[in-house]
Amino acid sequence: MGYVEERARALMERYAVGEIRIPLLERTELYQRSTGETSDIVSKQMYTFTDRDEAETTLALRPEGTPGVVRAYIEAGMDRSDPEQRFFYSGPMFRRERPQKGRYRQFYQFGVEVFGRADAACDAELLVMIDDLRRDLGLQFQLEINSLGCGKCRSAFRTAVLDYGRAHFTELCHDCHERLERNPLRLLDCKIDVKLAEAAPKSLDFLCAECRKHFDTVLDLLKSAGVEFVINPRIVRGLDYYMRTTFEVTSTNLGSQNAVVAGGRYDGLVETLGGAPVPGIGFAIGMERIALALEAAQTPRAGLMRVALIALGEAAARRATELARELRALPLQVELLSTERSLKAQLKRADRIGANYAVIIGADELARAAAQLRDLGASAQREVSLANLAAELYPARRD
Ligand code: HAM
Numbered sequence: 001m002g003y004v005e006e007r008a009r010a011l012m013e014r015y016a017v018g019e020i021r022i023p024l025l026e027r028t029e030l031y032q033r034s035t036g037e038t039s040d041i042v043s044k045q046m047y048t049f050t051d052r053d054e055a056e057t058t059l060a061l062r063p064e065g066t067p068g069v070v071r072a073y074i075e076a077g078m079d080r081s082d083p084e085q086r087f088f089y090s091g092p093m094f095r096r097e098r099p100q101k102g103r104y105r106q107f108y109q110f111g112v113e114v115f116g117r118a119d120a121a122c123d124a125e126l127l128v129m130i131d132d133l134r135r136d137l138g139l140q141f142q143l144e145i146n147s148l149g150c151g152k153c154r155s156a157f158r159t160a161v162l163d164y165g166r167a168h169f170t171e172l173c174h175d176c177h178e179r180l181e182r183n184p185l186r187l188l189d190c191k192i193d194v195k196l197a198e199a200a201p202k203s204l205d206f207l208c209a210e211c212r213k214h215f216d217t218v219l220d221l222l223k224s225a226g227v228e229f230v231i232n233p234r235i236v237r238g239l240d241y242y243m244r245t246t247f248e249v250t251s252t253n254l255g256s257q258n259a260v261v262a263g264g265r266y267d268g269l270v271e272t273l274g275g276a277p278v279p280g281i282g283f284a285i286g287m288e289r290i291a292l293a294l295e296a297a298q299t300p301r302a303g304l305m306r307v308a309l310i311a312l313g314e315a316a317a318r319r320a321t322e323l324a325r326e327l328r329a330l331p332l333q334v335e336l337l338s339t340e341r342s343l344k345a346q347l348k349r350a351d352r353i354g355a356n357y358a359v360i361i362g363a364d365e366l367a368r369a370a371a372q373l374r375d376l377g378a379s380a381q382r383e384v385s386l387a388n389l390a391a392e393l394y395p396a397r398r399d
Contacts, residue, residue, distance in 0.1 A: 004137065004285075004290045005108075005287065007137060008088075009088075011129065011132055011133055012088045015086070015125075015129055016086065017086040017087065017112060019087070019089065019090075020087040021091075022069055022072055024061060026059065026067065027057060027058065028046065028048045030071055031046060031063060031064075033272060034066070034269055034273060035064060036183070036239060036241070037182075038179060039238050040238055041063045042063075045097055046060045046095070047060060047061040047094050047096060062093055062094065064109070065111040065113075066239075069113045069282075073115060073270070074270060074275035080276050083276065084115065084116035085114070086114045087115075088112045089110075090108070090109070090111075092107065092109075094106050101257065102286075102288065102292055104288060108286075109285060109286060110284065110287055111284035112126065112129070112263075112282050112284075113280060114281050115278050115279070115280045116278050116279065118267065118279040120214050120215075120217035121217075123214075123218045123244075123265060123281060124217075124221035124227075126282070126283060127247065128222075128227055130261055130283065130285075133285075134249075137294060139294065139297055140251070140253065140297070141249050141252075141260065142228075142250050143222075143227065143229040143248075144229070144235050144247060144249070144250065145229050145235065146204070146232055146245075146246050146247070147203060147207060147214070147245055148185075148203045148236060148242055148264075149244065150210070150244060153206045153208050154203070154243060156206050157205075157206040158185060160201040161185055161200055162180070162184040164201055165187050165200075168196055171196060172196065173192040176190050176193055186238065187200060188200055188233075188236045189235075189236055189238065202233035203233060204231070215245065232248075237264060241272070242265065242266055243267055243268060244265040245264055245265045247262065247264060248261070249261035249262065253292075253297045254292060254296065257289060258289075259286065259289070260285065260286055260293060261283055261285045261286070262284065263282050266280045266282070305332055305356050306353065306356050307327060307333065307335075307355060307357050308335055308337055308346070308353065308359070309323065309324050309336045309358075310343065310346045310350070310359065311337075311361050312339070312360070312363065313366075314339075315366055316339075316361040316362055320336060320339075323359075326390065327389075327393065332393060335353060337349050343360070347374075350376060351376060356375070356376060356377065357376060357393065358372075358373075359372070360374060368383075369387065370383050370386060371389060373389070
C-alpha cells in the first residue's frame with residue numbers, strides 16, 4: 001500500500017494537487033447532511049459515539065473523506081475568498097461492514113477533491129488522472145461512467161424510478177422494499193434485483209440539454225485523451241450528494257469487491273453544508289483493493305535496483321561503508337550485510353531480501369581496487385573495478 005501511495009503522491013505533484021489533512025472525527029450530523037440519512041453508510045455503517053460535552057454532541061469516525069474536506073474548505077472561507085482549489089487526502093476510513101477480502105472496517109482511501117470548476121474538462125482531467133495512475137501501476141481497469149443530471153433532471157428521474165419500483169413492488173428484494181420510498185435510486189444498484197434494475201428507467205433519458213451537453217463533452221474529451229470507458233446507467237452511487245457525472249472504476253484482477261476507485265460531481269454540496277454555491281467533483285481510491293489487484297496481477301514495480309554489499313574482513317568493511325554511501329547517492333537501494341557472517345550466509349541473506357546484485361569485496365579485491373559483481377538473477381559473476389562499479393550498476397533499474 002505504501003508503494004501505491006507513493007505513486008499516487010507523485011501523480012498529485014504532476015497534476016498540481018496539494019495535500020489537505022482532515023480529522024478522523026467529525027460531528028455525525030455532517031455525514032447525515034452530506035452522505036445522506038438514507039445511504040447505507042449513514043444508516044448502517046457509521047461508528048458513532050456521544051461526546052462528553054453538555055450538548056452531548058454525537059461524533060463519528062469518518063466513513064469517507066469528502067464531507068470533511070468540504071467542511072474544512074468552508075471553514076477556511078475559501079468558498080468565498082479563493083474558490084478554485086485542488087486537494088488530495090490519504091488515510092483511514094471506518095465503516096461497519098461485513099469484513100471480507102477487499103472489504104474492511106478500517107480501510108485506506110486516497111482521495112482527490114476539486115472545487116470551483118463546473119466545466120466538463122475538469123471531470124475529464126480527473127478521469128485521465130485515474131488512468132495515469134493505472135498505467136503507472138501497470139494494471140487493467142474498467143471505467144464505468146454515467147450522468148445523474150442536475151437537480152431538475154434528477155427529480156423527474158427519481159419520480160420515474162419510484163413509479164417503476166411501486167409498479168414492481170412485489171418483485172423487489174427486502175432491502176429495496178425498505179428503501180424504495182426514501183431513496184428509490186438505490187434500486188438501480190441493487191445486487192439482488194439485477195434484472196429489474198437493468199430494465200428500470202435510466203437517468204441518461206432524463207437529462208436536460210445542458211446536462212446532456214456536459215456529459216457528451218466529458219465523453220468526447222476522454223476519447224481524445226485515449227481513455228477507454230463504458231457507459232453504465234446503473235452507476236447511481238449510494239451517496240446522496242452526487243449530480244451529473246458519476247463513475248466507478250473496477251479492476252479485472254479482483255473478485256467481488258472489485259470497485260477500486262469511485263467518485264463523481266457534487267455541485268450542490270458546498271452550499272448544502274452552509275457555503276457559497278461552489279461546484280465540486282472528486283473521487284477516492286480504495287488503497288487495499290489496488291494493493292490486492294497489484295498482487296493478483298503480479299505486476300513488477302518500478303523502483304530502485306537493490307544491491308547487497310558484502311564485505312569480507314575489516315579493511316574491506318571500511319571500504320564497503322564508504323562505497324554504500326556512494327551507491328545510495330546514485331540512487332540505488334543498498335543493504336550493507338553483516339561483516340561477521342560467512343560469505344555463504346551473506347549470499348543467502350542477499351537472496352532473501354530479493355537483491356538484484358551482490359557486490360562482494362574481499363581482501364584480494366580490495367588490493368586490486370575491484371569487486372565481484374554477482375547478478376543474482378542470472379547467477380553470473382565477474383570482477384569489475386571499483387571505479388567502474390557505479391556505471392555498471394546504474395542506470396539499470398529493477399523492473
Ligand atoms: P465510495 O464508493 O464509498 O466513495 O468509496 C470509494 C472507494 O473506497 C471504493 O470504490 C472502494 O475502493 C473503497 N472502499 C469503500 N469501502 C471500503 C471498505 N469497507 N473496505 C475497503 N475499501 C473500501 C466515497 O467514499 C466518496 N467519498 C468518493 C468521492 C470523493 N466522491 C467524490 N469525491
